[in-house]
Amino acid sequence: MTxxxxxxxxxxxxxxxxxxxxxxxxxxxxxxxxHRAFAGLPGDEIALNDLKxxxxxxxxxxxxxxxxxxxxxxxxxxxxxxFRQIEPMLAWYNRRGSASSLFNESHANSIIVGPDALxxxxxxxxxxxxxAPHTTYPDHRHxxxxxxxxxxPGEWRQNDGPWxxxxxxxxxxxxxxxxxxxxxxxxxxxxxxxxxLP
Numbered sequence: 001m002t003x004x005x006x007x008x009x010x011x012x013x014x015x016x017x018x019x020x021x022x023x024x025x026x027x028x029x030x031x032x033x034x035h036r037a038f039a040g041l042p043g044d045e046i047a048l049n050d051l052k053x054x055x056x057x058x059x060x061x062x063x064x065x066x067x068x069x070x071x072x073x074x075x076x077x078x079x080x081x082x083f084r085q086i087e088p089m090l091a092w093y094n095r096r097g098s099a100s101s102l103f104n105e106s107h108a109n110s111i112i113v114g115p116d117a118l119x120x121x122x123x124x125x126x127x128x129x130x131x132a133p134h135t136t137y138p139d140h141r142h143x144x145x146x147x148x149x150x151x152x153p154g155e156w157r158q159n160d161g162p163w164x165x166x167x168x169x170x171x172x173x174x175x176x177x178x179x180x181x182x183x184x185x186x187x188x189x190x191x192x193x194x195x196x197l198p
Contacts, residue, residue, distance in 0.1 A: 005089065006046055009119060012082040012112075013041055016126070016192055019079045020149050023171045030173035033145045036196035040123025042113065051091040051118050058108040059092055061130050065152055065190035069168070076151065076169050083128070089118065090128075095138070106132040115197075125195040129182075136183040144195040148172040148182075154189035156182045 017038050024034040069080040090110040095103075107129065111117040114125035125144070131137065131154075148156070149171055155163040156172045158180045166172055174180045182189065 005086075008082070008085040009046065009112075012079075012086050013126075015075070015079040015082040016149070016194075017041075019075045019169065020147065020171065020194070022075055023149070023169065024147070029145070029175065030147060030171060033147050033173065033196055034194070037124045037126070037147060037194040040121050040196060042119050042121050046119055049116060049118060049120055053089050054091055056092045056094065056108040057105045058130050058132055061132060061188035062087065062190070065130060065188055068187075069151060072168060080151065086112070091118065095140075103135070103138075106135040107137060123197055125197060126192065128192050129189070131182075131184045131189040133184050133186055133188055135189070137181050139179050139181045141177050141179050142195070143176050144197055145176045146172075146174040146180075147194045148174070148191050149193075150189075150191050152184075152190040153187050154182055154184050154191065156180065 020034055024031045066080040066084055069077050071077070072080075090112065092108045092110045095107065095109065109127055109129050111125060111127040113119045113121050114127070115122050117125070117127075129137070149169065150166045151168060153165065153168070155165050157163045158174065158178050163183070182191070
């Protein structure tokens with residue numbers, strides 16, 4: 001990785017930390033998860049996994065998602081701009097185990113930081129999801145707790161509870177192993193997620 005690319009990733013991670021930190025102010029599990037996640041960020045010596053960059057069909061929505069944040073508060077527009085700089089280096093994938101060709105064309109994920117991600121860390125997983133309009137991500141669960149920051153309209157749900165819209169810049173906290181999902185409406189869904197790893 002070139003020194004410029006390292007700087008771009010550091011800028012993105014600092015922007016993400018600021019954007020979440022401005023909202024994660026109340027004491028509780030969300031704030032605790034946020035601090036645990038960002039304590040696991042790579043240091044100055046960034047270690048890389050050998051991943052080939054590549055986009056999927058749903059990535060066509062990324063440009064409009066970032067454009068829509070141009071007039072957002074500075075911490076969100078800055079995050080979008082920082083993401084634009086690193087996005088060409090990311091490897092995108094579909095949800096593992098999905099057999100639906102329509103769903104595979106309508107969503108894409110990329111893990112930015114993690115054990116098998118571009119930036120190596122065994123303490124945290126940080127990723128991004130983009131979904132086409134009118135797409136529902138299937139109910140799923142995982143042992144680590146999770147913090148999302150929404151950068152677009154969209155709704156999140158836990159178990160059989162109601163769908164909730166956090167708003168652009170809003171946070172979502174999923175306790176470990178809770179059943180959860182998200183869905184887009186008339187606009188694409190764009191969000192980052194952080195999982196502190198055990």
